[in-house]
Amino acid sequence: MARVEVVAVEGLPEVRPGDPLAALLAARATFAAGDVLVLAHKVVSKAEGRVVALTEVEPSPRAVALAEPWGKDPRQVEVVLRESAELLRAERGVLICRTRHGFVCANAGVDASNAGAPGTLVLLPLDPDGSARRLRAALPNRPAVVITDSFGRPWRHGQVDVAIGVAGLAPLEDWRGRPDAGGRTMRASRMAVADAAAAAADLVRSKDGGVPAAIVRGLSRHVTAGDGPGAVALLRPPGEDLFV
């Protein structure tokens, strides 16, 4: 019977720049080949030193202009702008950005929640697919690794976790051209496996940052020996978008 299990990895300490994340994880969980480790990006970013102290940020005039009407901290807006390739919308104090990696999300993924210390911002990893590959290589039995962030979506309330870095998991499962149960060829069906794994893991995690990691078992048919194309394969080029 098809079955998937999601188990939280509990007891991780607050992670600091330079901490050996793979070793911290391996001390708290057992990984088997075919497992998928799903990890909130914040612990990865912190271990990689992708944190910024607000006191070290000099806001640009543009950041001041965007921050002021909404009572936001212009230094935080400055960091958001630095992380953005493009500012898609700035309304009611919310900045919708295309990050330098190509992800479209609020505030370019820059966040003060669960930052570990007051006055600190956590950024997305510089190269989340690279981070996932390094982590995979350093973990016993090389589980697939998915690094996530919580993204808001158009048209729907609430956030869901999506994959921003992937190693060893096929990010998409392509059903196009295969027959359905009635023998009819299916169109336009590609399942975003890595995003579904990210969302599933979020069901056992906690948003206060206390449980940033989970293991998803039962997805070994999507786990690959090589690291694969990574989460960049999930990015739809702007010109190809059919929704917006």
Next chain:
Amino acid sequence: MARVEVVAVEGLPEVRPGDPLAALLAARATFAAGDVLVLAHKVVSKAEGRVVALTEVEPSPRAVALAEPWGKDPRQVEVVLRESAELLRAERGVLICRTRHGFVCANAGVDASNAGAPGTLVLLPLDPDGSARRLRAALPNRPAVVITDSFGRPWRHGQVDVAIGVAGLAPLEDWRGRPDAGGRTMRASRMAVADAAAAAADLVRSKDGGVPAAIVRGLSRHVTAGDGPGAVALLRPPGEDLFV
């Protein structure tokens, strides 16, 4: 330890209009209070007779005009238009619609895959929250019920399953105002629990329609005695959207 389990409900027959869906499910799975039954909408739509034979559809001139340049069946486009409150985009043969319920998706959820018979289209249920409530009431031990569809998303390739009908599951978990692990108040964090459950269930289902249902166990903290607000609580009113 926090743990969630997703188990496929296997062996469902092809469902036809008028079939007793709850009885068919109860014969193939054991439900406990606190379980969440996640169901692809197609079996619900078929049981409710929300299917259309193409031979009975007379396309309007607008449907013909939209279909012709892309070699699409104007009768199918006609059905899509009838199911739509608003056509948001029509490009390269893809119709992005706001359905009469308020969901934004391709083709207003109208689909010929897994329709059961050639020349047949499956529509979304008329009132998916009502369908979920009726199903819940008819199932042993009243598990929560989530009815799903696979939606494409802006900016990202692939589809993920989202909740279009919900009964007995809190669709959103609100973390706003709660402290993070560092004592800092969190902003703008509402987890779309019902969408995460939908995505998790999709990991054990199959896109060929052979396994349309799964049970998610371990979410009882989100399961409510009353049926709750349903999936309509996930709909962001068009004027409030920050992304598009």
